[in-house]
Amino acid sequence: MNFRLLPLLLLAAFGIAVAAEVNYPLDAPAPDGRRPGGTISQSLPPPPIANEENKDLKRERNYPEQPPTIPHSISSYQLDKNGNQCLTCHSRAGSARSQAPMISITHYMDRDGQALAAVSPRRYFCTQCHVSQNEVQPLVGNSFENIDTLLQNEANAPTKT
């Protein structure tokens, strides 16, 4: 037999394998989340961009150490090496003028707890920890319960005798 026919035979076998139907979906349904429905390869129209919440109402923290979220819009605030617009209101001196909450004392400390004259460089970029919120519902539900709820549940639980 002539081996020159081998590549052709292989190609034909490959073609048949591709043409044969597979018994599983090649296009799996996409996980729910940002864009529910559709499959992985489908591109659905993106949801409209939500507005930044701008109500100036403090939100509850889920645990005491949580950096508070920003209750107002910060669009087009400059926050870089040249200037920090957040601090024009939230710095020690600025908070008196603007009546905005002053950033906590920890922001004026280095990592060894030494007090500094100005905001510590490691705390300078506010949006590393503090973020504004958009007017949207959570994409994925969760069953988080804060410590108050847990303590309440425990206090109200029927006592074992």
Added chain:
Amino acid sequence: MKSLLALLKDYWGILRRPSVHYSLGFLTLGGFIAGIIFWGGFNTALEVTNTEQFCISCHEMRDNVYVELKDTIHYSNRSGVRATCPDCHVPHQWSDKIARKMQASKEVWGKIFGTINTRDKFLAHRRTLAEHEWARLKANDSLECRNCHNFEFMDFTRQAQRARQMHSTALASGEATCIDCHKGIAHKLPDMSGVPGW
């Protein structure tokens, strides 16, 4: 030099003697028409220098401050009303405009000698340039802002709580003017260290 003086003297002689060949009517009418043409031409040329197209015909403006403006609400917003360079940087009233234009002749000097003809040079001068604009707007009580944003017609009930609080106190009492708080709304700010309130 002597011949030049003689020439000037000749012209002075022509100017100070009454006309022999032309009628008074012709001279009056001719002067009137020429006046319209020159004045119209002057104002048209002035208006041409007062357009965004003219400003960004220099790469210094086009590549530095203009690109920054494009990100801001004064360039693109929901209702499509926008401010161009001269709306904020040139007074609208004629006498103020001429005064500003005379000041701006310094910018022609800067253009010719390439004071800010690279990005680095521009950044080095940025604080100085910004301070000029802050001082100008502080001195004229933010006149260019108020050309559009008229305090008399601000509806505090439509403003956010923080805006309302500041506008109804500091701005209303005249204690502060727009630029005191709204620095860097149309362009990126320079290094702000040492600026009061920053």
